[in-house]
Amino acid sequence: MIVGAGPAGADLAWRLASGGADVVLVDRLADLTRAAFSSAALPMAAVREHHLPEAVIAARWHGWQLMGPGSQRRLWMADEPLGAVLDFGALRQWLAQRAAAAGARLRLGWCCEGWEPMAAGARVWLRGPDGQRSVWQPRWLVDATGQQRALLGDPVHPADRLVAGVGVEWLLQVDSQSWRRWGDQLSFMLGSDWVPQGYGWVFPMQPGVLKLGICRLQDPARPQPPLQGLLLQLQRRLELTEATVFDRHGGLVRSSIRRREPHQRGPLLGLGDAVSTANLLGGEGIRHAFSSSAALAPLLLGALAGDAEGLRSYPRRLRRRFGWRWSLSGRLAERTWLGLRSPEADRRLERLLGGLEACNAEDLSALLFNYRFERYGLRALPYALGWR
């Protein structure tokens, strides 16, 4: 049984069902096209690797625009598309339909209320759309409930503390002039006068539709201004106040920096954001959720065939897949975003961004999506490691 039909859970359900397993995929959402909280930008390589169909692609983008600190504006464009912005609701729907076509049973509108280990497997309590209750006894249970970790719970060891970013995003219907201005690149607004301890963005969706959002790391050490006010300010400064806001959504991204938290408790395994596969640097996790499913699927199929020992290698395999740059990017994220709240921090960021001017758009993608800090002249490394 897989609880959570986000990118991680629905992809795993497809892989397991395709491998001949009897799979039940549960989500509390009755309609997976609703509550589409994610901005869902990703690089072209991920679109190709996961064979994502046209139906889930809202827009393709060709470059990066970094605005700030202050009124600075830098633009890097490429001839070929560098990535896509997905329709997150359509993506979830397509993934779930693909899993069902492979033989997985879908239970949409069902919420997992609890579980306990049994001699051979788990006992799971579900509540249905009309309040009806049902008890299941799967051999293996997967927590794919995203950052909520509804079954695994938050890690208890202080070294595995979760760093959280909260994001709010609006969908804007814009005129053709605004669409031309913002429609071909991912734009980020950086600096403490734009969004203290975070960043803002404008992404293209379907023609005439933009995503305007902000994300900020939560800082337990100090009060932070309400996000709503910051988003309104962003809308004003970007001259997007004439646009019609027709959807508002948001959510949390929560991950540990080192990714050393337990990935398994008896018959329960964690997947996707539930085991910190969301990267904090760009608040990005869809392709990493797929990676976790690709790592777990063969091990679970092995366990269903009687080799449960193989599951022990799951966290190690996942760490190997993410590589040494992963925790570095997490440390860089925490340091950069939490520290971004003073003119001094803005000046440091300005120096970092100035160093990027010699890059081309593809280099910037390699830096931000593959965490290739060394390409950028190793200058970011000591900063990330806390030596400067």
Ligand SMILES: Cc1cc2nc3c(=O)[nH]c(=O)nc-3n(C[C@H](O)[C@H](O)[C@H](O)COP(=O)(O)OP(=O)(O)OC[C@H]3O[C@@H](n4cnc5c(N)ncnc54)[C@H](O)[C@@H]3O)c2cc1C
């Ligand atoms: C504002 C915002 C912007 C983002 N932008 C990007 C981006 O541009 N690019 C990118 O790659 N990533 C982005 N992300 C992150 C990305 O969306 C996640 O990393 C990704 O969705 C994780 O997939 P998942 O399957 O692990 O979890 P989720 O997508 O969170 O799926 C979890 C599922 O579990 C279900 N569930 C939860 N609890 C229960 C329960 N008790 N019973 C039954 N079902 C339950 C939920 O309904 C949900 O469908 C963003 C996130 C946020 C919040």
